[in-house]
Amino acid sequence: MSACTLLLAVPVQIGDNGLRADYEAFLESILDVERDKREGRPWGTADKARLEELVRRGREGDLAAQESIYEMFKRPVFGLLYRYAQNQAAAEDLLQDVFLKVFGHIRKVRDAATFPGWVFRIAVNTAYSHLRQKRTQAGRLVPLDELAGKIEDRTSAPVEKDIQGPLEEAIRSLAPRLRSVFLLHDVQGFKHEEIARTLGCAVGTSKSQLFKARIRVREFLRAKGAV
Template sequence: MRFFYHSFRYYRRIGKKGRKEREVHMEEEAFWIKQVLAGNKQAYGHIINKYKNPLYATILRMTKNPQDAQDLVQEAFIKIYNQLGKYDQKGAFSSWLYRVAVNHCMDEFRKKSSQIKQAEINEASAVNTKHPEVILLKKEKNRQVEKLISTLPEDERIIILLRYANELPYEEIAETTGMPLSMVRNKLHRAKKKMRETVKKQGGYYNELSNGG
């Protein structure tokens, strides 16, 4: 019995220490954020130094390309700096920062995906000029899928894009977003169900994201 009592006291001390450290980190972050918003650009260096390595690791998992990851991290920090005034300080700053960065990556992936699709369509149209209706249908289908994805809540939209645009496995999506694996699966299922129901209401046939899990 004494063993369990001492173990409980030990873990309670550890828990208190962890909470205290988190509070100190939050106070430091709040100070540097306030400094940046007051016009002290050098203060932003403290935020960059704290998050650049974990953010790079996150984006590298998404891109699988070190150079692309470096470029996206730099772009993300510029976007975070420009949007810092929108952070309401109600939630964790780290969650807000990662959300801005991941959203930026998703925007870039969408642009790149659209460019690739357009190149494929152009190539197909050059070969298949006898059937222009096929090209038009393909363009329209791409637009419909992008429109469907844009109607989803932010967290579901990110998961859909990570899964299908980046072809990340569930485990890596969980690591990238910081969500439990079960939550990733549930949100992905929910997002696909919403998209399927939307298409059915519009009298269409849903099969774009049915395959691949």
């Protein structure tokens, strides 16, 4: 049995040959990440069980499991997005969009064997959407709007009353550095380069902390029944 078969108990049906090649490369990249961690040892049944456990815990809102999933998939997803976007900054932004969608809908995943294919489809659809927006010069959505689904315009429309209180609570509950990055980027509109200079950190650190902050805010709002 091949490593890819162990990774996916249920083969994903992809008709387009180019897309199938992308998918196979995506799977191999996931396996490469795991091989690096195990100093070259091949993917086995125990690793398949670990992925199943991470997906199960991720469905339950376990942030540690979600971060492990992120670490397992971020390099393959980024590589896929970069192939479409042909721009590192755009691919990094899309990477966060993809994982916000993944963890926002992970409860829909019933079979962990389909999880890599599901993530792949989200990444491809996100990349296609980016390319369509780029062609039509459409404006980029405000990230907080994607997160809460309640904010229409950062400069003119207030947060709806039924979410304003829980959202403020969620932001206050964040660790200080996560809260700072979240407020600077998603509320005040600063770019990551500006945040990095302000807080004295790397641009990549700012992006990583924003991702974690968004996940925690979303989980807080969900627990409060606000989203």
